[in-house]
Amino acid sequence: MGARLDRLLAGLGRVVDATRPGTLAPFRGQVAQAGKAEPTTQELTDEELTSAALALRDRAADESFTEQERVRWCALGREAAHRALGERPFDVQLQSVLAMLSGHVVQMATGEGKTLVGALAAAGYATQGRQVHLISVNDYLAGRDAEWMGPVYRLLGVSVGWIGQHSTPEQRREAYAADVTYVSANEVGFDVLRDRLHTRVADLIVPAPDVAIVDEVDSVLVDEAKVPLVLAGSVAEDDTDQVITAVVGSLVAGEHYETDDEGRNVYLTDAGADAVELALGGIDLYAAESGGVLAQVNISLHAHTLLHRDVDYIVRDGKVQLINASRGRIATLQRWPDGLQAAVELKEALAVSTRGEVLDSMTVQALIGRYTTVSGMSGTVAAVAELLQEFYGLTVKAAEPNIPCVRVDEPDRVYTTVEQKDAAIVEYIAETHAAGRPILIGTLDLAESERLAARLAEAELPCVVLNARHDAREAAIVAEAGAYGAITVSTQMAGRGTDIRLGGTEGAQDRDRVAETGGLCVIGTGRHTTSRLDDQLRGRAGRQGDPGSSVFFTSLEDDLVLRYAPELVAVVDRDPDEDGRVRSRKPASALGHAQRVAEGVNLDIHRNTWRYNQLVEQQRTILLRHRDEVLRTDLAVTGLRDRCPERYEALLADVEPEVLVEAARLIVLHHLDRRWTDHLAYLADLRESIHLHALAREHPLTEFHRAAIAEFKDLLPETMDASVETFETARITEDGIDLAGSGLRRPTATWTYLVNDNPFGSEADRTLKRIVSAFRGKRA
Incomplete structure (x- = not known):
């Protein structure tokens, strides 16, 4: 033992x-x-x-x-x-x-x-x-x-x-x-x-x-x-129903729909369902034939209530551009799944962007x-x-730093309300700025950065704003953030890729003067959902032994606490100072707990996403290995010759062998690519509906794997069957195969983008949360 x-x-x-x-x-x-x-x-x-x-x-x-x-x-x-x-x-x-x-x-x-x-x-x-x-x-x-x-x-x-x-x-x-x-x-x-x-x-x-x-x-x-990184191809356009957007936009929170405590799900109340059914001509929203309408209503409702302008996205140049939450930058080429992307664009009265089918995708x-x-x-x-x-x-x-870090990291300053916190931040900035210290303020989102900039302007404290609206000027703004007397308000985008040198572009000439003031002062307007982002912000000060300091201002009304640890607010000592500052150590514990909960939630999402994607990637590897063999060898023509010997001999009498090899390759590659695109669409639908197995006490992931493996097993045989059918009927001459005439049309256009997969959590999570909420309501 x-x-x-x-x-x-x-x-x-x-x-x-x-x-x-x-x-x-x-x-x-x-x-x-x-x-x-x-x-x-x-x-x-x-x-x-x-x-x-x-x-x-x-x-x-x-x-x-x-x-x-x-x-x-x-x-x-x-x-x-x-x-x-x-x-x-x-x-x-x-x-x-x-x-x-x-x-x-x-x-x-x-x-x-x-x-x-x-x-x-x-x-x-x-x-x-x-x-x-x-x-x-x-x-x-x-x-x-x-x-x-x-x-x-x-x-x-x-x-x-x-x-x-x-x-x-x-x-x-x-x-x-x-x-x-x-x-x-x-x-x-x-x-x-x-x-x-x-x-x-x-x-x-x-x-x-x-x-x-x-x-x-x-x-x-x-x-x-x-x-996921996505490769999409053009398909026939599908008109989005703008009537639903108008109907959903008229609904009233609390009366027609409710959101969960974490702000990750929204659903119609009975009154809301009645209002939608009436506005759409008296349909039964929950009838089987209305499934597509119900899905579109839910997507539009999510777009209107859970995705916020200047927080989750901005509107620039007539387009919806997503904001990367971990960096504060524009998420270049990133978009939500097509239905949700279109719903947000309609919500903002913009032209709906081109939609297409997913030809292939893979995660980073x-x-x-x-x-x-x-x-x-x-x-x-x-x-x-x-x-x-x-x-x-x-x-x-x-790695140990070459020169020990002497930055002073102050304990969090916690306030009861957001309003009291904001007032304290402005006062702290004014006091620090009076000494000439450069100040970098890290905000949690674009909207907050602009609200704080407005408050500083009212207090006659001029500042430079660095957020997703000004991403083109990022390097120039960051370069001056360490200058004497500079005040820079930024989202998380200032946290990566560029050093902030004391003295700004003046360099050594002004460095000593700035160092004498205490160096760069970093202020956080709230804790992020992961401690790494907080550490990245702190790390902007104190480079290579430079003096500097950091402090975070937080409140019991911050989204981090309300979303991930609302039960802790009630037990925190709420005996604040006159300005609303809470001196007890309990708030720091509550914030740390909320941050750990948030990190745990994100880790579970990561694990869950990878468990689903792992099988898909294994199947993709098998398909690409086969595709590469078709591309680089005579495998295609050999297979078709064995399945269609008479057709092969007849064609060989009219065209050169090299022409047949190329024609066979194009035929098989087309059907292989087509089957993979269809397989991805099947898996996407399967993933969306797999949560129903959880209600039947079956493991969704196990059922997903079972169905996905069974479907993939037929992919290569079906590819060959379709290729044989095309080979038997296609027009092949000395000029090669007439792809379009044979019905082998490839997309007329392709484009790439990243998709913010499941921005509100998995469907299973949302369904189970709704059941739990209903159960709690009945018990109450």
């Missing part, structure tokens, strides 16, 4: 160790050796340095570095960075490089030089004969970092390219051919999806995935991981899972070490 307990405890210890960030201690010795080689390395000319790197590449190609080669690489990389950028990498930066070359994720504080570390790690992998995709959070950073680090790569004999939203296919192909390619997760994902439609090998763009180094790894692999998590090796870096990744281990098998190493 004792031995079994020891083994159990040892196993638990290994699990804990796997999710606890480790240190960079194992790499210190190699970096110390590189330091001893520094004088010799400094004597090399630029040409000799490049030759030394290329010689190392010749020895290490297709193999990992030996320990001595790692030491040599650190010495060469340090010298290349010093010559190209005027920056000598610290020891801790080289330790981080070695950790990433070992496949780890590294946590590095703001201002510690993550961009350079990522470049040296990427060049190190390239020197080992690997092809590297350095995955960024957006196009701006991909282009900036590729250009910024370009001189370092050139000195090390490594080619580099980058891809943005407007890159042409040829530019993309050229960039992917480089040793290191800077590209956002969205763009590489869209390129993978677009490759899935090509019918010629020469048109393919993305090479086989090898190494992915992910910048801001927690943002990409956690926050964005469950967001599945995209990253394609790579043989994954590593990365971030300033706040330690908080999600357990998730990275669970979903990606990655371990986290924490």
